[in-house]
Amino acid sequence: MKSTALFGLVIKPFNWLRKIRGFRLVYTPLLAIVLFTVVMGIILGTLHLQEKGQQEAALFRELSFAKQRIQLRFANNADSLNTINREIAASSEDTKLRQLVREQADDLVLNNHEIVKIIWLNAENTKQWTVPVNNAKTDWISKTQNDQAVNEGLNKAIELSRATSRAAFSQFISLNLSDEEPLVKDRRTVFWQVAPNIVGGQVIGFLAALYTTQGILDIIPGELKAHYRFTLLTDKERVLSISSDRDTPKRAFSNQTSLDIGVLSPNLVLRIDTYPPPTNLTFRMLIGVVIGLSAFVIWSLWSVLKQMQVRQEAEANLSTETSFRNAMENSTPVGIRAHDMQKRITYVNRAFCEMTGWSAKELVGLLPPFPFWPDARRDELVDKMNRALLSDTGSKTGIEGAILRRDGSLIQTRTFIAPLINERGKQTGWVTSLIDISEPKKIREELAASQERFITVLEGLDAAVSVVDLESDQLLFANRFYRENFGDDSKGHFQLAGNANNLETLHDVAEDLQDSPPGIPTSFLYQESESEEIQLSDGSNKWYEVRRRFIPWVDGHLAQLLIATDITARKEADESARLQEERMQFTSRLTTMGEMASSLAHELNQPLSAISNYCMGVAKRLEGNLDPALTKDILPALEKASEQAHRAGTIIQRIRGFVKRSEPQRKSTAISEIINDAVGLVEIEAHRHRLTMTSNITENLPEVDIDPVLILQVLVNLLKNGLDSTREAYPLSSRWSAPAVNISADLDTSIFPAMLRIQVSDGGSGIPELVSQRMFEPFFSTKSDGMGMGLNICRSIIESHQGRLWAVNRMDAEHTKLAGCTFTILLPLVSPEAAGNV
The missing domain is CATH 3.30.450.20 (PAS domain)
Known part of the structure; x- marks a missing residue:
């Protein structure tokens, strides 16, 4: 029993020691952490108090610096205003100096953001000038309903300055501005500073500067406003302006001071607030370091385990990948x-x-x-x-x-x-x-050789060969002839293929084949179209014979093959042969008509002469045998009938002489006779178309050595052309107002030697520029039934007489449009042969 008790007494200390050791192993790290935390808390608290004191001292220094900047600016502005006042007083009679004063005031406004404008008023408070002028910096005041409040503040400041003879400030004026007004924040509150201009003890005027409270804060450097918020307040804690709308935290430091900007200035208070809260960065940093180190240890252990797992998986994947790559490389x-x-x-x-x-x-x-x-x-x-x-x-x-x-x-x-x-x-x-x-x-070499032979053949063809993808309209192939004539795109292919409707049809065909089962029907591919003659519409007027067919391209898409042969020369030859045949037929008809006209003139001349003679004979017999009343009615009628028959005979004689073919024969001829004959021949056609003709021939013109038949042919042709031009310009209903076709003859003495001048003028629409360049060419005509030989023959006839023929368009009175054309003929008064004989 005693031995058991003794053993228990021996064992208990060992258990107690084991418990103490376990407690030490478990709680020693925790105790160390607690002690470390307490020590760090004391240190961080001390640092926090030191940091707070430093922040408050720094805040006071920055506030004092900002106050000094504002006071210095106002002192400088006051000096500038006094300087301007002195120069105004000295420039009362000097215009250039007054202009320099205004420019100095304008520079003061421009260089000081807090000043909106400066006004100079005389002793009766009448505004003399304002700077800046017409500037957006001041226009906003006049656009609002705040003029009365601003003017009242100015008047009160002027009265205070007048009473004290010192610079005075007005009370703060709050403006009612719309939120949509630009710069509404900068212009919300303004006040005046008035500096009296005293000369010889008398006030001669006042220089007033309009300040904005927001502009006063702009005096503070931007780097300060980035770290602190500055606020302008009145002595009644009324906020006038604030440097930023950014809110400050509840624990922010704050300080304020009074601004003494002048003797008679309102009470202004400048307050400064810190943006960042006064936090203890060191304390938080140490706490973060402790927590971070603890978390890092745990994370490190977890990361090691994860890395081991990842590494094992990577090794397994690498082995699998290696086996896969070996199998792939071997296969x-x-x-x-x-x-x-x-x-x-x-x-x-x-x-x-x-x-x-x-x-x-x-x-x-x-x-x-x-x-x-x-x-x-x-x-x-x-x-x-x-x-x-x-x-x-x-x-x-x-x-x-x-x-x-x-x-x-x-x-x-x-x-x-x-x-x-x-x-x-x-x-x-x-x-x-x-x-x-x-x-x-x-x-590939065999295919390249075969393709080279095929391309050589296609490149040597004198026909355009092209292939176009019908889905993308892309040119897939074009030979040399196609590239030289149509370029490197598919526009020429579709010009040769036909109109736009044809192109839409080709696209529809391509879409239908794309939606159909795979493969292109053989029956569809080898349907070759008949040859078709196509004329290009690009202004070249070339003709091509075109053949088309559908082919499958190398990529399986549907394409269109087109072969176009240039047949322009053949078409021009056919057209030239057709026109030549028509001219020959027309010439044959003219020859036959001339022969018939000559025969008809000969056959009609005798009956007309008999009718004239019979009428004159009846008139002779009736004279003295009839009642005077009947004689008055019948005899004039018979005489008129005789005159008309004689006139008809004269016209027929002229036609016979005109169509009579004879060898050119010059003789001295009066030009008035030829002009009268020409007018007589063409007058019938003029009356038929309800047109009129006039002639102006200068008296006593000398006779000229010409071929009268040929010159008559020229004048008839020109008169008929004038009638045709007038007839086309005036419809039948308005020909009563059409100007007459006029032919005139006189001497042109502006040249030496003088020449006979004949002019034919019409009132048509003139000759277009393109026509005037070609109207004397053979076979060129603007008439559907014309041969194009009239004007060419006329010029040849005139030039054979050593003369000249040309045409000039005439403008209307307003010179806005063409009002007709004048053909001018110049003929020498003496032929070269006669001059040589002399």
Whole structure:
């Protein structure tokens, strides 16, 4: 019993010691953490109090600095205003000096953001000038309803300054501005500073400067306003302006001071607030360090476990990937080899060994030139390999080369090269892959030769050959003739294919075939269209014989093949032959008509002469035998009938003389007779179209040595052209107001020697510029039934007489549009033959 008790007494101290040791192992780290936390709390508290004191001292310094800046600015502004006042007093009679004073005031406003404008008022408070003038900086006051409040504040400040003879400030003026007004924050509260201008003890005027309270805060440097918020208040805690709308935290430091900006200035208080809260950064940093270290230990243990798991998974994946890559490299027919930075072979796959006939052991470690390169091309292949390793050419297009197999056979290859990058991003060599292209290259060479022969044939054709994709309208092929005539796009193809409706039909066909089952019907592809003659509408007036058909292109899309042969020369020849035949037929009809007109004139001349004689005979017999009343009615009628018959005979005689064909014969002729004959011939047609003709012939014109028949032909042609031009310009209903076709003859004495001038003028629409350039060309005519020979023959006749013929358009009175045309003929008064005889 005693031994058991003794054993218990011995064991209890050991248990107690074990408990103490366990307690120490468990709670010692916790106690150390608690002691560390308490010590750090005391340290951080002390640092917090020190930091707070430093922040309050810094806040007071910044406030004092801002106050000094504002007071200094107002003192400088007051000095500037007094200086301007002195210069105003000195510039009462000097205009240039007054202008310099205003410019000085304008510079003061421009350089001081807190001043909105400056006004100069005389002793009767009448405004003399304001700066700046017409500036957006002051226009906003006049655009609002605050003029009265601003003027009242100015008047009170002026009265205070007048009473004290010192600079005075007005009370703060709050403006009612719309929130949409620009710069509404900067212009919410303003006040005046008035500086009296005293000369000889008399106030001669006042210089008033309008301040904005927000502008006063702009005097404070921006770097201070970035860290602190400044506020302007009155002595009644009324907020006038604030440097920022950003709210300050509740625990922010604050301080304020009174601004003494002048003797008679309102009470202003400048308050400063800190943006960031006065936090103990060091304390939080140490707490964060302790918590972060503890978390880092736990995270480190957890990360080690996760990294071990990830590493095991990566090793398993790497083994699987390696097996997969080995299987893929052994199964591919592409030969693969790797090189280090010294171009030594470090790896080859089984396909490369089979391609060369060499084993991997024999190839690994070799340097270029390699034994599987042909001896004759080793230098070339070495150069290609060096250039490919230094550029990206081999990785994009590949390098053509050759491999000499161990059995002596030669195969053509294409090699692609890519850099080998390790896990650190550093290049350790290159990997090359080789493809056997012997058979494809042979096929390509045969196809290239066949295509070259085919292209040579197409390029030599004198016809346009083009192929266009009907889905994308892209030109797929064009030969030389097409490119030279239509360019490198598909516009010419669709011009030859037909109109826009035809193009829409082609697109519909392409869409229908795209929506149909795969493949293009053979019956549809080989439907060749008949040849079609197409005239281009691009102004070239070329004709092409076009054949079209649908073909499947190499990519399986539907395309249209078009072959166009230039037949412009043939069409022009056909058209020329047709026009020549029409001219021959027209000439034949004119010849026949001339012969018939001559015969008809001869046959009608005798009956008309008999009718005239009978009428005159009846008139003679009736004279003195009838009642005077009857004689008065019948005899004039018979005389008129005789005159008309004589006139008809004269007209027929003129027609006969005009159409009579004879050899050109010059003789001295009065031009008035030819003009009268021409007017007589054309007057019948003029009356038929309800038009009039006039003639103005200068008296006592000398006779000229001309061929009267040919000159008559020229005048008749010109008169008929004038009638046609007037008839086209005036419809039948308004021809009563059409001007007459006028022919005149006089002497042109402005040249030496003087020449006979004949002018034919009409009141038509003139001659267009394009027509005037070609109207004297043979076979050119603007009339549907004209031969185009009239004016050409007329010019030839006049030039054979050593004369000139030309046409000039006439403008209307307003010179806005053409009002007719005048043809002028100049003929020499003496023929060259007669002048030579003299």
